[in-house]
Structures are given as C-alpha cells and as structure tokens.
Amino acid sequence: MNETIERILAHRTVRDFEDRTLSAEQIETIVRSAQAASTSSFVQAYSIIGVTDPDKKRELAKISRNQAFVAENGHLFVFCADLHRHDVIGKMEGKDVAASLESTEKFMVGIIDAALAAQNAALAAEAMGLGICYVGGLRNDLEKVRDLLKIPDKVLPLFGLAVGYPTCINDQKPRLPFEHVYHENEYQQDDEVYKSQLEQYNNVITDYYVERTGGERSDTWTSQMAEMLSHPQRMYMRDFVEEQGLNKQ
Amino acid sequence: MNETIERILAHRTVRDFEDRTLSAEQIETIVRSAQAASTSSFVQAYSIIGVTDPDKKRELAKISRNQAFVAENGHLFVFCADLHRHDVIGKMEGKDVAASLESTEKFMVGIIDAALAAQNAALAAEAMGLGICYVGGLRNDLEKVRDLLKIPDKVLPLFGLAVGYPTCINDQKPRLPFEHVYHENEYQQDDEVYKSQLEQYNNVITDYYVERTGGERSDTWTSQMAEMLSHPQRMYMRDFVEEQGLNKQ
Incomplete structure (x- = not known):
C-alpha cells in the first residue's frame, strides 16, 4: 500500500497542540492543496479565513463550547461556502445572477466545494506531520462568527480546521461496517x-x-446517536442561512 | 515535498477511461479511505452506492447530459448525504429525532460528511494511479436518480465519482489567486x-x-461565471430536498 493511502487510513483527530505556530510556507502549502481539489463547474465557491488574532481565537473557542484547542493550536482555518464573489461578478459583468445564488442547488455547491477543499487541506497538513481537528462547534453561533470575521452576504462559515504540532493523538474510532x-x-x-x-x-x-x-x-453507537439527535441543535440555522442570502429558493 | 502533497497538487480531472473495471480490493480500499475521513460528532451521515449495472449507468449518463464517461469507467460511486440510518436508530432506541433530522443544520452535516469522505476516496483512487471525475450532473434529475437507486427518505444523492484507468488526462486549470x-x-x-x-x-x-x-x-473567468449563473439551474432542488425530508426546519 502506498504512502498516501496509508496516511488516509491512519487519520486520527488531534485536539492537543504544541505552542508553536505554522510557518507562512506551511500555511501556503495547505491552502494551495485545498485549492487543488475539484470544484463544481469551476465555480470555486468557497473561501478560507486564517485566524491568528488571539482575541478572535478566544472568542471562537468560546463559541465552540470552550474547547481550548480552538484557541491553542498552530493555525486555525475557517472554511466558508462563498457565493459573494459571484455576486460581485454578476455586477461586474452586468448579469442577473440573483436566482442562481439564492438557490438550494448553489448552497449545496458551496458546501460541497468548501468540504472537498478542506479535506485536501487536512490531508496536506497530516502529510507534513501535523495534526488536525475539524471544528463544527463554530456553528453554535454563526452570527457571532460572521461579525467577528466580518463576513459579507452570501458567505456562510461552515467549520474550522485547527492544525498544529500534536502533543497527544487520539485513538481511531472504528467506523460503520x-x-x-x-x-x-x-x-x-x-x-x-x-x-x-x-x-x-x-x-x-x-x-x-x-x-x-x-x-x-x-454505550452503543445507536444509543449515543439517538440521545444526541433527540436534542435538536442549532435550529436557528435555516433562518440564518436565508439571512445570509442562501438556500432561499 | 512529500508524495501525498505532490499528489494533491497534481490533481487533474479525467473523463476518458480504459474499458477495465476496478477490482473488489480496489473498491474496498477506496471506500475504507472514504470512511477514514472526519465526521461531525461521529454521525457518519453519508452512504456510497457503487453502480455496476450497465443499464443504470447508461441512465445516469443520460441524466448527466449524456456525458459518456459516466457510463464508461472503471467504477461509478454515488455519494449521498444520509440521515435515514439515524431515522431507523431513533425508532430502534425509542427517541424522537424528527426535528434534528429535518433541520438545515443536519442537512449541512450530511453534505459536509459526504464530501469529506468523497475527497478521501478521490485521493485514494489517484494514489493507485487511477483517474477521477466528480459528476455533479446527477443533480440534473435527482428524482430519477432516487428511483433508479431505490433511495429512501432522508437520503439525498449529491454527486457521482467516476473512477478508472485514464486514457487521457486533462490540463490543470489555474485556480483563483x-x-x-x-x-x-x-x-x-x-x-x-x-x-x-x-x-x-x-x-x-x-x-x-x-x-x-x-x-x-x-474568455475570462468572470464572464464564464456570470453567463452560467444568469441561467438558474436545478431550481427544483429546494422542493426535492424537502420532499426527501431534509432542510425542512
């Protein structure tokens, strides 16, 4: 089996990082790797925000239910579905693109594009000997995330990706059959x-x-899942996404 | 630079494949690689359908605007956001999970989980010397895809991933700055x-x-994008997704 596949199969979540920031070169390699992913009809409907400001990182950690690693890591990337650039393009080119950008179809495209890019970023980081953890907890309060990162209309932050030098590596949880x-x-x-x-x-x-x-x-997996899902989470999402001008028609 | 990152950066779309099917072992390695990706709160909210039946592949190619490679490839995977299993789990465990499963939040989780898994699958395939192409064209008619693949409530096919032995490799299009x-x-x-x-x-x-x-x-990128987006596509999506029991609240 080759190195890439071994690396993919060996993935483990890392939530404890050394106090050591990534270099500009490492960050660039990770972002360029993200950009190399496939994108639907070449729309490139995502953006990545690197957060280095310690106050902002602390705020984002608070939003993510006080998970310390969201503030303490080598670098924090925030992946966003992004159709703002296409809104600007519509104006530049004098074309009416409003219905497209508000569609559930393009909302899905933005999420898919961002996630494909993120997984490339995650693997590139791991290939450098770094550890990663996705941070879905940002979705606990996207209004705050939006204000903190000055995110415009038609952009939706989806999750963070904390990257850094691992001090402790979790076990690998067995997957579904x-x-x-x-x-x-x-x-x-x-x-x-x-x-x-x-x-x-x-x-x-x-x-x-x-x-x-x-x-x-x-405990069992089905009991965990049933318990978790019996408490609906983030039910503000539908309205918030519409407020951002996405998933509206 | 290491092998994994070189591979990520060298990605090119392949739409021409030899008439040679993947082995069961190759398919298993690709799916296990997909499963090794991160998943939001361990929900594993996706499924993968491998399509080998030639009639079904021809139908899927037709749906994808008659792109021949959708029928003619080494293997065709269809990636789906999947909360059906969590619906079954709710019943097994006697818990009311309906609001969670119908939420825009969990709809996003299903799409993100499926896309992270798919990108691992794509890279694993490329690491074996195979070529890949994502097939968003399946979304031209998801009602037909659903009927063809007998897809239940709370499952949404998102895209295909055609994999095979490349006969012709496209150029790499430069990405956004x-x-x-x-x-x-x-x-x-x-x-x-x-x-x-x-x-x-x-x-x-x-x-x-x-x-x-x-x-x-x-042509320029902005003119391409503006032209494409001025013709709204797949505007049935919002209703269809709701019909599948997702993105409803």
Missing part, C-alpha cells in the same frame, strides 16, 4: 439486514469503549 | 483589492485558453 455504508446498485432494501449491521456495529463500539475505559463506559 | 481565496482574520473588506484580484485572475485564465486553443478561445 463497510457493507452498511457501501451499497451496490441500489440502497439496501432489506430492513432486517440493515438493522443487524447496526447491531453488529454496536458491539464493536461497546468493545472499543470497554477496552479504553477499563469497563467504565459501555 | 491565493490571496483571493485566503483571508487573514477577516474577510477582505476592500472592494477594489477584491475586484483587482478577479481581474488579475481573468488574465491568467484568458492566457490559459489562448494557449490551449491556439487563440480560438479567450
């Missing part, structure tokens, strides 16, 4: 097979927790 | 700087086309 995620020619139609795969996975996850915690924790 | 995509501490506030970066990029793109076509084509 291959057969449960990968379907052939049609989505799995047999409910019993589908549920038995989830139960099989529950055993794997329970074993994982029991082993890691000396038996103190033994 | 680094400074235009990467902002520091706040989104670029100076409109004149912002526009001048776009104009600088227009020159790069015009040069690229002139050189490639011996002067026959000389």
Whole structure:
C-alpha cells in the first residue's frame, strides 16, 4: 500500500497542540492543496479565513463550547461556502445572477466545494506531520462568527480546521461496517439486514469503549446517536442561512 | 515535498477511461479511505452506492447530459448525504429525532460528511494511479436518480465519482489567486483589492485558453461565471430536498 493511502487510513483527530505556530510556507502549502481539489463547474465557491488574532481565537473557542484547542493550536482555518464573489461578478459583468445564488442547488455547491477543499487541506497538513481537528462547534453561533470575521452576504462559515504540532493523538474510532455504508446498485432494501449491521456495529463500539475505559463506559453507537439527535441543535440555522442570502429558493 | 502533497497538487480531472473495471480490493480500499475521513460528532451521515449495472449507468449518463464517461469507467460511486440510518436508530432506541433530522443544520452535516469522505476516496483512487471525475450532473434529475437507486427518505444523492484507468488526462486549470481565496482574520473588506484580484485572475485564465486553443478561445473567468449563473439551474432542488425530508426546519 502506498504512502498516501496509508496516511488516509491512519487519520486520527488531534485536539492537543504544541505552542508553536505554522510557518507562512506551511500555511501556503495547505491552502494551495485545498485549492487543488475539484470544484463544481469551476465555480470555486468557497473561501478560507486564517485566524491568528488571539482575541478572535478566544472568542471562537468560546463559541465552540470552550474547547481550548480552538484557541491553542498552530493555525486555525475557517472554511466558508462563498457565493459573494459571484455576486460581485454578476455586477461586474452586468448579469442577473440573483436566482442562481439564492438557490438550494448553489448552497449545496458551496458546501460541497468548501468540504472537498478542506479535506485536501487536512490531508496536506497530516502529510507534513501535523495534526488536525475539524471544528463544527463554530456553528453554535454563526452570527457571532460572521461579525467577528466580518463576513459579507452570501458567505456562510461552515467549520474550522485547527492544525498544529500534536502533543497527544487520539485513538481511531472504528467506523460503520463497510457493507452498511457501501451499497451496490441500489440502497439496501432489506430492513432486517440493515438493522443487524447496526447491531453488529454496536458491539464493536461497546468493545472499543470497554477496552479504553477499563469497563467504565459501555454505550452503543445507536444509543449515543439517538440521545444526541433527540436534542435538536442549532435550529436557528435555516433562518440564518436565508439571512445570509442562501438556500432561499 | 512529500508524495501525498505532490499528489494533491497534481490533481487533474479525467473523463476518458480504459474499458477495465476496478477490482473488489480496489473498491474496498477506496471506500475504507472514504470512511477514514472526519465526521461531525461521529454521525457518519453519508452512504456510497457503487453502480455496476450497465443499464443504470447508461441512465445516469443520460441524466448527466449524456456525458459518456459516466457510463464508461472503471467504477461509478454515488455519494449521498444520509440521515435515514439515524431515522431507523431513533425508532430502534425509542427517541424522537424528527426535528434534528429535518433541520438545515443536519442537512449541512450530511453534505459536509459526504464530501469529506468523497475527497478521501478521490485521493485514494489517484494514489493507485487511477483517474477521477466528480459528476455533479446527477443533480440534473435527482428524482430519477432516487428511483433508479431505490433511495429512501432522508437520503439525498449529491454527486457521482467516476473512477478508472485514464486514457487521457486533462490540463490543470489555474485556480483563483491565493490571496483571493485566503483571508487573514477577516474577510477582505476592500472592494477594489477584491475586484483587482478577479481581474488579475481573468488574465491568467484568458492566457490559459489562448494557449490551449491556439487563440480560438479567450474568455475570462468572470464572464464564464456570470453567463452560467444568469441561467438558474436545478431550481427544483429546494422542493426535492424537502420532499426527501431534509432542510425542512
């Protein structure tokens, strides 16, 4: 197996970083790697904001439920779906692009473009021996994030990517069974097979927790997920996204 | 520079493949690579459908504006945002997860999770010496895609990923200027700087086309984008997504 695939399969989340900032060259390599990703019809519908200001980082850490690593890392990137540039382009070229930019289709394109770019960035960072953690917690309060980073209309911050020199590397959590995620020619139609795969996975996850915690924790994946999802989170999102001028029609 | 970063930076789209299918082992490595990507709060909100049935592939190619490579490739993966499994889990665990699953927040999570996984898959394929092309054209008619692949409620096909042995490799199109995509501490506030970066990029793109076509084509990026976006595409998307039970609240 080659180096790239080994690296992909070895991914682990890092939430503890040395107090050592990334160099300008490292940041540039990470961003250029992000830019090399595919983009839908060449629209390049994303932007990346690097946050170095310590006050802003502290604010972003607070928003992310006080996760210290959001402030303390080698560099914090914020990935945004971005159709603001296309709004400017419409004006430059005298074309009416409003309906396109407000569409759910283009909202999806912006999210997909940003995420493809982010995963390239994450892998490039890991290839340099750095660790990474995505920060979905920014979505706890996007209004604050928007104000803090002076984000214009038609741009939506999606998540952070904290990068740095790892001091502590987490274990790799086992993923869903291959057969449960990968379907052939049609989505799995047999409910019993589908549920038995989830139960099989529950055993794997329970074993994982029991082993890691000396038996103190033994929950299943389905109980975790059901508990989490029974408390709806970030229900302001639909209105906020529309307020930013996206996902409106 | 190491192998992984070189590979990321060397990405080129491939739309012409040998008549040679991927092995089961190659498919498994690609899917396991996808699964190794980060996932928001461990929800793993995506599924991948491998399409091998020639009739289905022909139908998907038709939907994608008759792009031949959608039918003729080594393997066609379809990446879906998937909250169906969490719906099943809610029932298994006797918890009400409806509001979560219908939220714009979780719709975004499903898209992000699927795209992160897809980019890992794309890079793993390229690391094996294969070529890839994303197929956003599936979104031309997701109702047909849904029926063809028997996709349940709360699942949304996002794009295809055609993979195979390349016969012809495209040039690499220059990306937006680094400074235009990467902002520091706040989104670029100076409109004149912002526009001048776009104009600088227009020159790069015009040069690229002139050189490639011996002067026959000389359009700019902003004119391309404005023209494309002035014809709203796939405006059925918002209703369709809601019909699938996503992005509703």
